[in-house]
Amino acid sequence: MFRICSFFLLAISAALAAEPADLIWSARYVITMDAQRRVIENGAVAIKADRILAVGTKADIDARFTPKQRLDRPDAIIAPGLINTHTHAAMSLFRGIADDLALQDWLTKFIFPAEAKNVTAEFVRWGTRLGVLEMLLSGTTTYTDMYYFEDVVAEATKEAGMRGVLGETIIGFPVADNKTPADALAYTERFLKRFANDPLITAAVAPHALYTNSDETLKACRALANKYKAPLVIHLSETKKENDDEQAKRHTSPTKTLDTLGIWTGRSIAAHAVWVSEADMAILKQRGVGIGHCPSSNMKLASGVAPVTRMLALDMKVGLGPDGPAGSNNDFNLFEEMDLAAKLAKVTTGNPQSLPATQALEMATIRGARALGMEKEIGSLEPGKRADLITVRIDRPHAQPLYDAISQMVYALKGSDVRDVMVNGKLLVGDGKSLTLNEALILQKAAEYRAKISASLK
Amino acid sequence: MFRICSFFLLAISAALAAEPADLIWSARYVITMDAQRRVIENGAVAIKADRILAVGTKADIDARFTPKQRLDRPDAIIAPGLINTHTHAAMSLFRGIADDLALQDWLTKFIFPAEAKNVTAEFVRWGTRLGVLEMLLSGTTTYTDMYYFEDVVAEATKEAGMRGVLGETIIGFPVADNKTPADALAYTERFLKRFANDPLITAAVAPHALYTNSDETLKACRALANKYKAPLVIHLSETKKENDDEQAKRHTSPTKTLDTLGIWTGRSIAAHAVWVSEADMAILKQRGVGIGHCPSSNMKLASGVAPVTRMLALDMKVGLGPDGPAGSNNDFNLFEEMDLAAKLAKVTTGNPQSLPATQALEMATIRGARALGMEKEIGSLEPGKRADLITVRIDRPHAQPLYDAISQMVYALKGSDVRDVMVNGKLLVGDGKSLTLNEALILQKAAEYRAKISASLK
Numbered sequence: 001m002f003r004i005c006s007f008f009l010l011a012i013s014a015a016l017a018a019e020p021a022d023l024i025w026s027a028r029y030v031i032t033m034d035a036q037r038r039v040i041e042n043g044a045v046a047i048k049a050d051r052i053l054a055v056g057t058k059a060d061i062d063a064r065f066t067p068k069q070r071l072d073r074p075d076a077i078i079a080p081g082l083i084n085t086h087t088h089a090a091m092s093l094f095r096g097i098a099d100d101l102a103l104q105d106w107l108t109k110f111i112f113p114a115e116a117k118n119v120t121a122e123f124v125r126w127g128t129r130l131g132v133l134e135m136l137l138s139g140t141t142t143y144t145d146m147y148y149f150e151d152v153v154a155e156a157t158k159e160a161g162m163r164g165v166l167g168e169t170i171i172g173f174p175v176a177d178n179k180t181p182a183d184a185l186a187y188t189e190r191f192l193k194r195f196a197n198d199p200l201i202t203a204a205v206a207p208h209a210l211y212t213n214s215d216e217t218l219k220a221c222r223a224l225a226n227k228y229k230a231p232l233v234i235h236l237s238e239t240k241k242e243n244d245d246e247q248a249k250r251h252t253s254p255t256k257t258l259d260t261l262g263i264w265t266g267r268s269i270a271a272h273a274v275w276v277s278e279a280d281m282a283i284l285k286q287r288g289v290g291i292g293h294c295p296s297s298n299m300k301l302a303s304g305v306a307p308v309t310r311m312l313a314l315d316m317k318v319g320l321g322p323d324g325p326a327g328s329n330n331d332f333n334l335f336e337e338m339d340l341a342a343k344l345a346k347v348t349t350g351n352p353q354s355l356p357a358t359q360a361l362e363m364a365t366i367r368g369a370r371a372l373g374m375e376k377e378i379g380s381l382e383p384g385k386r387a388d389l390i391t392v393r394i395d396r397p398h399a400q401p402l403y404d405a406i407s408q409m410v411y412a413l414k415g416s417d418v419r420d421v422m423v424n425g426k427l428l429v430g431d432g433k434s435l436t437l438n439e440a441l442i443l444q445k446a447a448e449y450r451a452k453i454s455a456s457l458k
Numbered sequence: 459m460f461r462i463c464s465f466f467l468l469a470i471s472a473a474l475a476a477e478p479a480d481l482i483w484s485a486r487y488v489i490t491m492d493a494q495r496r497v498i499e500n501g502a503v504a505i506k507a508d509r510i511l512a513v514g515t516k517a518d519i520d521a522r523f524t525p526k527q528r529l530d531r532p533d534a535i536i537a538p539g540l541i542n543t544h545t546h547a548a549m550s551l552f553r554g555i556a557d558d559l560a561l562q563d564w565l566t567k568f569i570f571p572a573e574a575k576n577v578t579a580e581f582v583r584w585g586t587r588l589g590v591l592e593m594l595l596s597g598t599t600t601y602t603d604m605y606y607f608e609d610v611v612a613e614a615t616k617e618a619g620m621r622g623v624l625g626e627t628i629i630g631f632p633v634a635d636n637k638t639p640a641d642a643l644a645y646t647e648r649f650l651k652r653f654a655n656d657p658l659i660t661a662a663v664a665p666h667a668l669y670t671n672s673d674e675t676l677k678a679c680r681a682l683a684n685k686y687k688a689p690l691v692i693h694l695s696e697t698k699k700e701n702d703d704e705q706a707k708r709h710t711s712p713t714k715t716l717d718t719l720g721i722w723t724g725r726s727i728a729a730h731a732v733w734v735s736e737a738d739m740a741i742l743k744q745r746g747v748g749i750g751h752c753p754s755s756n757m758k759l760a761s762g763v764a765p766v767t768r769m770l771a772l773d774m775k776v777g778l779g780p781d782g783p784a785g786s787n788n789d790f791n792l793f794e795e796m797d798l799a800a801k802l803a804k805v806t807t808g809n810p811q812s813l814p815a816t817q818a819l820e821m822a823t824i825r826g827a828r829a830l831g832m833e834k835e836i837g838s839l840e841p842g843k844r845a846d847l848i849t850v851r852i853d854r855p856h857a858q859p860l861y862d863a864i865s866q867m868v869y870a871l872k873g874s875d876v877r878d879v880m881v882n883g884k885l886l887v888g889d890g891k892s893l894t895l896n897e898a899l900i901l902q903k904a905a906e907y908r909a910k911i912s913a914s915l916k
Contacts, residue, residue: 093859095858095860096860096861096865099814099815099869100800100811100815100865102809102811130858133855137856299801299805300800300810301804301810302805302807302809302810302812303805329869336797340801343757346757347760347761349760350760352558352559352561352758352759353559354760356558357558396595397592397897397901398790400908401553401905401911402553402908403553403908403912407558408553411557411787411788411789412788415872416872439855442855443855446858450858453859
């Protein structure tokens with residue numbers, strides 16, 4: 001009798017004390033990627049406005065919170081939204097235009113002419129919309145971009161409701177929008193001011209690379225980034241040629257030169273980092289540089305294999321990037337990059353235990369967030385963090401049986417299994433459909449650009 | 459006037475002369491994989507019973523044939539059904555049970571105990587159904603299998619309407635169904651008789667490997683295969699250890715030993731072939747041995763990288779295989795194997811022109827058919843061949859724009875883009891749904907086996 005009474009009293013007091021929430025999402029598994037890497041069976045996440053209130057078992061969350069709305073996915077996994085640390089979204093319109101070519105032919109016969117003849121603000125708007133649509137549908141909630149007309153990239157990203165770390169490419173030759181590095185720096189400063197304190201857009205300073213900019217431009221980039229507390233995004237040691245050239249010129253490595261120039265004295269994200277030595281990694285580790293590892297791109301362009309297992313052993317901040325889809329990859333699918341990062345590490349180290357599933361998923365979530373300097377806001381499901389989360393179906397033949405949710409995420413599940421996507425507390429993809437972008441119109445525009453671009457290369 | 463008249467006369471005579479067909483399938487692109495590797499824009503395929511009647515432009519096919527039924531997919535590619543040259547379908551029930559482990563731990567702590575405790579005829583039936591369902595949904599129409607209770611594998615394959623080259627594993631220790639190689643050989647002979655002249659099942663003789671069988675068993679396998687004109691399927695030089703052991707034992711390579719034993723004197727399919735020398739490849743080429751290249755498996759288990767570009771330069775018969783999903787891979791997705799084969803070849807040869815998209819698609823179609831000795835029946839869309847074909851959606855964001863249909867197939871499209879699948883003139887997947895298998899029941903059984911298998915390992 002006493003027991004029953006106390007049970008009822010507890011239940012009543014729980015109901016009375018229940019805290020309001022905007023949303024509860026529940027699923028068969030919640031992969032938190034918190035410090036303990038907890039996977040909660042029959043788990044749930046409570047959300048209020050743009051933040052996560054709590055993460056726990058469904059029973060616990062249901063007892064503690066009264067939501068305005070709920071989404072129950074008993075046949076899915078809830079995971080942190082995936083984080084892309086290196087890409088060129090608008091290049092989606094060049095998808096597969098020049099595959100299987102030698103690097104020089106690829107650049108000089110296809111990419112440079114195609115860009116020179118086609119890249120306009122409108123091209124960038126539609127290309128970014130297409131890229132962002134594909135990223136969202138396959139579970140990416142934050143992406144890192146370097147391209148041209150980056151203010152248009154930011155507009156298209158905000159319009160979709162996605163999170164972006166975006167930087168206008170600063171490069172030592174005239175491009176579609178800016179004709180000199182000075183112009184690009186001035187453009188970037190306007191861009192940094194325009195998107196200051198934006199909830200979704202982190203404006204960045206993006207010098208293309210060491211070998212395409214003067215030392216003075218690079219130093220100006222760092223100074224500008226530090227003035228606005230913005231991240232600096234750069235390509236680093238992608239090819240052996242880049243290293244060989246720097247060795248011939250200054251008898252040192254790109255990483256070391258950039259260090260000497262003071263470029264790493266602030267939040268930095270370096271894409272690729274394929275040809276980095278132990279000494280280079282020591283510098284990158286010491287300076288806290290985030291790395292955008294791009295396994296698909298490095299394999300497809302035969303750039304080489306980044307020493308990722310070593311970087312992880314050093315606890316460096318390594319994330320994943322699909323790079324651009326115009327030859328170096330053909331899509332923006334982080335499920336494929338996770339799978340590939342793990343497999344490439346194993347075969348190149350000769351050790352099947354290298355880069356296990358948990359590390360691969362870390363790179364696509366919390367470690368990617370660290371690479372961007374955003375680990376306090378995104379990358380895991382924890383109270384107080386931004387509500388950036390996805391559900392992934394596990395009710396399809398390739399997803400069953402399921403012995404380990406993290407292993408399944410990395411090695412068996414696909415971008416096409418993503419069902420719902422929330423960024424900053426707002427549902428952007430519901431039951432596999434984009435809620436913020438006009439898919440039919442974007443596909444129509446892609447076909448129109450295809451005709452135009454093909455004609456321009458004849 | 460004369461012109462108009464002759465036009466009408468031609469049109470009338472064409473209509474009168476139109477040949478009956480059971481089906482016409484049309485699509486935006488038809489990838490034929492014929493000798494000229496033709497890709498036909500606005501193309502169509504006419505089908506009668508289990509055979510292809512004709513392939514051409516939609517206009518041409520519509521003029522020549524009057525079909526009973528038609529399927530028009532203006533937003534898709536029609537391609538030959540994909541061919542899997544090495545797998546273990548029933549291991550689907552062990553999907554992801556033991557990832558990221560050292561090879562010996564993987565085998566001795568997980569796979570062998572899990573198999574010893576769980577593999578029964580019913581396990582094989584449900585595992586094969588699950589594997590076949592996944593393969594069909596992702597565009598595979600023919601697969602090559604080695605496992606236990608292979609008569610049950612064949613029954614499940616026929617029930618689904620899929621094409622299979624299937625062999626009971628013959629191995630030098632007691633397994634679930636056969637306790638000795640002699641038993642397995644007798645089983646295989648009954649199996650060969652039972653499925654003689656079957657339209658879908660090619661019964662094979664499947665000694666596991668050189669190192670797991672006596673020379674006498676291997677010779678008996680070849681004799682049995684030749685007696686029934688059946689293919690012999692075997693694992694070959696998957697790991698360096700296999701080669702090192704043979705070097706220590708007989709101072710030669712597995713390929714050479716098998717040649718000396720006369721094992722290659724007939725239709726043969728060797729899986730993996732990672733550690734093969736130039737001399738080994740010369741033997742395999744001369745003997746016409748088909749190779750099942752397994753990039754995912756070789757990467758994930760850190761087995762090594764097969765010299766595929768060299769094999770292709772020698773015009774060897776190399777196909778693709780996902781291997782089994784219990785640690786060596788986690789799915790049966792040939793789109794991923796195509797993409798991976800191309801990228802792995804590029805990064806390991808240091809040449810982005812290695813293994814271009816056309817070669818990758820060849821491996822999954824006509825070259826895979828050659829590996830199986832079935833190139834007169836399957837592997838390309840040509841008049842007289844079996845009607846094994848698929849449609850693949852190109853109306854999704856990751857599929858647009860499309861500059862080159864073959865490149866898109868290999869580098870951008872996914873197994874989840876497969877919309878329709880026909881094998882031997884019968885529609886098995888329509889608009890993404892299996893028409894011959896009970897998906898809900900198969901998924902339920904997979905969950906039941908998961909509980910049972912997990913418990914058995916505690």
